[in-house]
Amino acid sequence: MKLVVLGLSLSSAWGNGHATTYRALLRAFAARGHEVLFLERDAPWYAAHRDLPQPDFCQLAFYGDIGLLTGWRREVAAADAVIVGSFTREGVAVSRWVQRIAGGVTAFYDIDTPVTLAKLAAGDDEYVSPEVIPGFKLYLSFTGGPALRTLEQEYGARRARALYCSVDAEAYRPLASAPCWDLSYLGTYSPDRQPALERLLIEPARKAPDLRFCVAGAQYPADIDWPANVQRLEHVRPADHPAFYAASRFTLNVTRADMIAVGWSPSVRLFEAAACGTPIISDAWDGLDALFAPGREILLAAGPEAVLAALRTTAEQDRQALGAAGRERILAAHTARHRAGELEALLRQAESDAADLAETNDTRLRASL
Template structure:
């Protein structure tokens, strides 16, 4: 099955301040390796235009458009003829774009929600610009970064014929063990967000204050200029994806923090979990429902809910345990969480749609 796939996404050209780009790059690379032909359509907006770290790709065609009218004029025939058309979350004017896509596409249509709990929160308050409740049943597939009970909600409350988990994944060609000196005891990659900042304060900045002889690092854009960092914490505004492996491998531990909507929904792993583990770096994470579906606590990942937890982990975990954590997490990622695995899952969902009559409900329970 070799398919022509068209994807509309927030951004593949810029990883600045968003995690969508690395997700699209990894998935598309894996799909292309399986023989599919992909065109990625991205709205040309100033923020990403000014921070592009990818202008072309050997794995897909990248096309930019200025507006829905521009997209319809230049790419309407492509969308209509494609075997699969995917609309990602947080695409500007996504609801209008989705209405157009589902009106003209003759192939399989899918909504790829990289922000599922946020999307559902906005749907509940009629504030979502990327999809509407009436639009969800028109997509053959609702592919969600969040699994667990929320899939039944998407099916039962919003009428999706098929709600399926398509979690984030890691490109193991980019994220892998490299030999670099250890520079920091604990590091974190993440764009600033108001709801995540208290966790960063509790699980990294406060431990840094209590462990003044250790060095810490935070990588991410949009942190307020008024924020005061402890003296032993370095802030780096941005690292391109190609530098992530060296960064992770320069850490003794990496920290994973989850936004409130994601933590409340559970079953929402961050790609940073998989990237760090693929680089052979032990992960300390905040706690949320379903995390044990992805890593076994205490064997493949460490869970912390307070600064005391982090301080104890950094101070008292022996070298043998440290190595065992890293090895176990690395093995788990290669077995369950690579982009190649996600591409195969994506294909399986498409086959499920193709094998059944249009608009028929799936026989597989969600």
């Protein structure tokens, strides 16, 4: 299969989780014998922080503006499948161009489904619109559950199917390292995620000056009052993520408000931390218990006291068992190999359905003549 993907970024993981998601998925997809071309808008903020300018699993090409996409018209037209990703710049115009040019299956890959639904409800067509959604033959959503019905019934998506984020299990694995933090968090600043970070990490740090904490990620405002026992890291390269998690007794997963409201929205960081065997403390949301068993594979905490209880009272043997169980769940169902197989099956099914529809229409036309 020849696959073309137009997405936010493959070359730079700076300030976004899309790059690591695309890398894991497309590396595994290429390993299945497929050919992949990734077209990325040449944005200065990513150009200055490229940590994968020349991937070894696909062709990566940059375009300066939407007008220059015409240089890739032949590849898009000839591809078996073309995927447009969420938060692609001028995504509505890109989607219209792809739907007009592509000869194969067209799909939208939404790595931000709850954000997308909130934007659509508010009339915000930043990267996708109600007009272009029905034009895709397949809508791939990193959110499962009721959101899939909403996409089909309210916005006309032809086939809304869950394609959760995943993790490259070869790159993300446990490392033998002595933890230097009791609780860590890895994630770019988000205003609607910050209250949960305040409640589940910063407040516990203030209450427990004897414990050690770390927050890693870009774009945090300079006026945040970090406790003295919270170490700040501006950026951790994807290649260093396993070492970051290995340095943590526990790591924290906090979820954006839109994602909690919709549910069924696991972040890529959740899978990566679990694959590294690091025990996770998370906020709670609908659908989480379908992915991890609370109390056995993940700990849930509603407030600072629950976080501190987990940090102070969990026996070391139980802590290690929690991390091992989380990793087992990932290896059983959420690796990039699993997800690449799911993607191939979904694209093949859409391809088959399109062929069947074309044959049916041709038969009807012949009968009417």
